[in-house]
Amino acid sequence: xxxxxxxxxxxxxxxxxxxxxxxxxxxxxxxxxxxxxxxxxxxxxxxxxxxxxxxxxxxxxxxxxxxxxxxxxxxxxxxxxxxxxxxxxxxxxxxxxxxxxxxxxxxxxxxxxxxxxxxxxxxxxxxxxxxxxxxxxxxxxxxxxxxxxxxxxxxxxxxxxxxxxxxxxxxxxxxxxxxxxxxxxxxxxxxxxxx
DNA sequence: CAGTGGATGCTCT
DNA sequence: GAGCATCCACTGT
Numbered sequence: 001x002x003x004x005x006x007x008x009x010x011x012x013x014x015x016x017x018x019x020x021x022x023x024x025x026x027x028x029x030x031x032x033x034x035x036x037x038x039x040x041x042x043x044x045x046x047x048x049x050x051x052x053x054x055x056x057x058x059x060x061x062x063x064x065x066x067x068x069x070x071x072x073x074x075x076x077x078x079x080x081x082x083x084x085x086x087x088x089x090x091x092x093x094x095x096x097x098x099x100x101x102x103x104x105x106x107x108x109x110x111x112x113x114x115x116x117x118x119x120x121x122x123x124x125x126x127x128x129x130x131x132x133x134x135x136x137x138x139x140x141x142x143x144x145x146x147x148x149x150x151x152x153x154x155x156x157x158x159x160x161x162x163x164x165x166x167x168x169x170x171x172x173x174x175x176x177x178x179x180x181x182x183x184x185x186x187x188x189x190x191x192x193x194x195x
Numbered sequence: 196c197a198g199t200g201g202a203t204g205c206t207c208t
Numbered sequence: 209g210a211g212c213a214t215c216c217a218c219t220g221t
Binding site: 039041047048049071073074075076077079081094096122123124125162163164165166184 | 211213214
């Protein structure tokens with residue numbers, strides 16, 4: 001199985017683990033797809049929830065790697081992170097977009113939306129499509145309801161600046177699968193490349 | 196097409 | 209009381 005390989009990967013430096021997560025397939029209760037966009041956050045990073053040490057909602061980020069950190073964003077959305085690096089480091093990878101492959105009908109029902117390109121093309125969107133919420137905060141990733149499988153071939157990666165933050169914006173810690181049309185930017189009808 | 200603003204809850208000042 | 213690791217509807221070109 002890939003569960004052991006996943007935990008090994010997440011136990012390494014978050015700047016290594018984040019780009020290496022692209023191409024992995026993630027399912028939650030059998031619904032999900034291929035990871036195409038992520039961002040790295042860590043404790044020495046003013047944009048990170050873990051900046052300044054373990055307090056309140058961020059304590060899961062300082063726990064062992066291979067667990068889910070779920071928080072509420074802007075009072076409305078849930079965002080899903082994978083905790084990285086050895087226990088106590090406060091590093092995690094934010095999942096920003098998936099290419100939906102499994103359970104499309106379930107995702108369409110949850111999102112009340114047909115277009116596969118829009119189902120998981122943003123951190124709040126993918127949690128809604130996969131049914132991820134506060135109940136998943138702190139859960140281990142190598143057990144139900146999570147299921148991960150490794151990519152079968154190397155995935156080319158672009159590194160860019162992170163989205164939606166106001167501090168440390170210059171760090172190029174957003175990683176996107178080269179050429180994907182399922183990322184949170186470039187996936188909207190208005191921003192799609194012309195045919 | 197781009198730009199703006201509202202919804203809504205938790206953390207921190 | 210402000211500020212968010214956001215999304216969507218609505219406006220004006």
